[in-house]
Amino acid sequence: MRTLLVELDEKRYSIIEDVKLRLEAIGGLGLTTTLLYRHTDRRVGPFDDRNHLFFAAGAFVGTNIPTASRCEATAISPITGYFGTASSGGNIGAALKFCGVDGLWIKGKSAEPVYLVIDEKDVLFKDARELWGRDTYDTVDALKAREGRRTEIACIGQAGERGVRFASIQNGYYHSFGRTGLGAVMGSKSLKAICLKGNGEVAVVDGKRFMKTSRTIRERVVSSETFGYTRRYGSMVVSDAYNRLGMLASHNYRGGSLPRWDETRGRRAFEERYKVRDIACFACPIGCMHWSRIKEGSFAGYETKGLEVTYVLEFGGKLGMEDLAQVFMCGEACNRLGLDVISTSSVVAYAIELFEKGMLTEPDLGFSLSYGDFTSIHRLIEMIGKREGVAQVLGEGIRRASAYFKGSSDFAYEIKGLEMPVRDPRGRFDSWILGFITNPRGGDHLRLRTPTDDVKPAERDYLYEPLTLSAAEVEKIDMPQALKDQIFGVPPSRVFMPVMAKYSEEFILLLNSCGLCIRAPVLRAVGPSLMAEAFAAMYGEEMEAEKLLSVAQKLFTMAHLFNLEQGMTVDEFRLPERFYREPLKFAGGERPFLDKAQVEDLLQRYFSLRGWDEEARVKEETSERLGIEAWKNS
Amino acid sequence: MGRKIIRNSERCAGCSLCVLACSAANFGVFSLGKSYVFLERDDRTQKFVLTVSEECTLCGECVRACNYGAVEYGDENPAR
Numbered sequence: 160m161r162t163l164l165v166e167l168d169e170k171r172y173s174i175i176e177d178v179k180l181r182l183e184a185i186g187g188l189g190l191t192t193t194l195l196y197r198h199t200d201r202r203v204g205p206f207d208d209r210n211h212l213f214f215a216a217g218a219f220v221g222t223n224i225p226t227a228s229r230c231e232a233t234a235i236s237p238i239t240g241y242f243g244t245a246s247s248g249g250n251i252g253a254a255l256k257f258c259g260v261d262g263l264w265i266k267g268k269s270a271e272p273v274y275l276v277i278d279e280k281d282v283l284f285k286d287a288r289e290l291w292g293r294d295t296y297d298t299v300d301a302l303k304a305r306e307g308r309r310t311e312i313a314c315i316g317q318a319g320e321r322g323v324r325f326a327s328i329q330n331g332y333y334h335s336f337g338r339t340g341l342g343a344v345m346g347s348k349s350l351k352a353i354c355l356k357g358n359g360e361v362a363v364v365d366g367k368r369f370m371k372t373s374r375t376i377r378e379r380v381v382s383s384e385t386f387g388y389t390r391r392y393g394s395m396v397v398s399d400a401y402n403r404l405g406m407l408a409s410h411n412y413r414g415g416s417l418p419r420w421d422e423t424r425g426r427r428a429f430e431e432r433y434k435v436r437d438i439a440c441f442a443c444p445i446g447c448m449h450w451s452r453i454k455e456g457s458f459a460g461y462e463t464k465g466l467e468v469t470y471v472l473e474f475g476g477k478l479g480m481e482d483l484a485q486v487f488m489c490g491e492a493c494n495r496l497g498l499d500v501i502s503t504s505s506v507v508a509y510a511i512e513l514f515e516k517g518m519l520t521e522p523d524l525g526f527s528l529s530y531g532d533f534t535s536i537h538r539l540i541e542m543i544g545k546r547e548g549v550a551q552v553l554g555e556g557i558r559r560a561s562a563y564f565k566g567s568s569d570f571a572y573e574i575k576g577l578e579m580p581v582r583d584p585r586g587r588f589d590s591w592i593l594g595f596i597t598n599p600r601g602g603d604h605l606r607l608r609t610p611t612d613d614v615k616p617a618e619r620d621y622l623y624e625p626l627t628l629s630a631a632e633v634e635k636i637d638m639p640q641a642l643k644d645q646i647f648g649v650p651p652s653r654v655f656m657p658v659m660a661k662y663s664e665e666f667i668l669l670l671n672s673c674g675l676c677i678r679a680p681v682l683r684a685v686g687p688s689l690m691a692e693a694f695a696a697m698y699g700e701e702m703e704a705e706k707l708l709s710v711a712q713k714l715f716t717m718a719h720l721f722n723l724e725q726g727m728t729v730d731e732f733r734l735p736e737r738f739y740r741e742p743l744k745f746a747g748g749e750r751p752f753l754d755k756a757q758v759e760d761l762l763q764r765y766f767s768l769r770g771w772d773e774e775a776r777v778k779e780e781t782s783e784r785l786g787i788e789a790w791k792n793s
Numbered sequence: 794m795g796r797k798i799i800r801n802s803e804r805c806a807g808c809s810l811c812v813l814a815c816s817a818a819n820f821g822v823f824s825l826g827k828s829y830v831f832l833e834r835d836d837r838t839q840k841f842v843l844t845v846s847e848e849c850t851l852c853g854e855c856v857r858a859c860n861y862g863a864v865e866y867g868d869e870n871p872a873r
Binding site for chain 1: 837
């Protein structure tokens with residue numbers, strides 16, 4: 160495995176080769192987790208020069224394994240202070256591989272704004288003073304003009320430069336390493352951009368076996384029952400269902416649905432009024448992204464990529480904006496400034512609630528603020544991104560802001576310090592929601608996705624979610640049989656949440672380490688045995704599903720250990736109190752508040768399966784069994 | 794009448810699977826440069842242009858790889 164170490168202080172670089180690392184770290188998230196665990200000092204602040212920033216392309220990225228495009232970025236998170244990590248698609252992962260490396264380790268800080276130009280032969284440190292202060296679209300335009308239009312670029316906008324704690328690293332114009340504020344880490348290093356210009360190649364050990372596996376994965380992905388919908392609507396496929404089931408986090412979690420949702424913000428509204436054509440990430444046959452054009456209104460003629468349902472659930476739901484054109488424009492503002500969409504929208508929703516309660520006033524802001532009002536919301540997003548006025552406090556994220564605005568913690572929706580995304584847990588408490596609480600990166604929905612993910616109503620015993628797949632469909636899932644029996648029962652009849660949660664976290668960790676996407680057609684089609692087969696063919700190392708899952712278990716535990724060593728306690732494994740106190744009203748009726756004892760029981764069962772004690776500390780025997788070496792501060 | 798590769802760039806989604814299939818089949822590696830099919834992309838507008846080199850062996854791997862209808866077989870001299 161090849162990692163490029165770039166030392167910004169000294170403006171020098173070197174290649175670190177470690178052949179053993181492939182089996183231990185796989186690639187992508189596995190590699191960045193391993194590098195962080197081994198090399199990052201504990202208890203240092205996110206803006207300390209000892210907070211390294213790691214990038215790694217997934218193990219299969221650069222090949223034709225369907226959807227193998229993902230690249231991971233990892234560091235201590237400015238917003239949580241814990242394990243910070245984010246994944247991005249597009250072409251950046253492949254570009255890193257074509258520079259001849261698996262990983263990139265950014266160490267130290269530059270004295271002046273700098274950008275890197277990397278190819279197979281060299282790393283150049285170039286003056287970025289002229290780029291500093293420019294938004295990401297301008298930055299990418301300028302760098303493509305200087306370095307060539309084929310250059311792949313990761314960069315930050317004003318938010319990352321100015322230390323907004325939920326700043327993103329943007330990948331090209333439209334992709335993001337969104338969550339956990341890694342853009343602010345890059346900004347603290349005075350690193351404006353990374354340009355990748357490699358024109359190399361990726362080889363596999365056993366070409367015949369590899370191509371056979373790649374074909375099998377392709378056939379399974381494109382024949383998945385979710386494939387057609389995913390191509391047609393992208394992630395917008397679920398928009399209507401969220402509203403219908405009362406899962407929206409509308410107006411800062413005050414209601415589970417909104418009037419006129421389907422006709423204004425539903426999937427058909429998107430398809431009929433905005434969508435132009437399909438586009439895809441590197442090596443992806445699904446093509447869930449779209450090119451869109453705003454056809455009427457004050458933004459008529461504007462074209463951009465989208466629409467990702469997260470934008471709609473956040474700006475359309477949490478902030479109550481009816482007009483999808485306005486949702487598009489809020490997304491554009493976040494992309495240009497380099498802001499994570501979920502945290503930004505959540506912070507704005509929190510600010511609106513502050514405003515309604517008189518804790519934030521018109522004189523403070525210079526304007527009034529309300530749900531659904533594009534002009535004031537867009538203006539506040541700009542202020543947050545540029546850290547202007549009172550928005551400086553909001554740019555610290557909800558947890559810190561709620562310490563500043565006394566009496567507001569009751570409507571500060573975060574877990575482990577990270578703003579919660581898209582769904583109200585009362586709408587449907589399933590394995591997916593359990594994963595919001597257990598996620599090492601905090602309140603987030605993307606590190607536990609199950610192969611049976613569903614958005615159907617859930618009337619159930621609290622330990623189980625309903626299984627909506629047939630026995631034949633369960634049979635087809637690529638998952639070890641013993642686990643299937645534990646999770647689904649014999650014959651398959653329900654989903655046992657604690658085991659599904661643990662398995663799915665390891666499953667997603669493996670997808671993020673191999674570089675595969677987590678869209679539904681992949682979740683249903685690919686599992687540990689197909690990943691093991693492709694890994695064996697590509698690297699000439701025998702591999703099997705159980706072995707991969709045990710590596711994933713080790714890597715997941717390392718991320719958790721890192722969090723504990725950063726000071727995390729079991730108190731961080733909790734949902735905001737309002738969910739335990741107030742029922743959720745929606746158009747279809749009312750969903751009860753959650754039962755804390757039940758959620759606690761689920762968590763304790765989950766801790767036990769992970770080999771943690773009741774305080775979420777990793778038991779010594781667990782570390783030993785997984786072969787995790789204790790970390791010592793150097 | 795021979796076959797040739799027909800490019801429908803307007804349908805191209807920019808995934809590069811055709812390029813990867815060609816490089817693997819004809820050069821034994823995955824590469825965006827060592828290939829007989831090339832993809833030019835305008836990242837801002839997400840428009841893509843496919844080109845096929847004169848040296849194309851008509852192996853058809855790019856056609857099988859494309860899931861968007863952007864690369865297809867056609868006749869060299871189609872009936873007018």
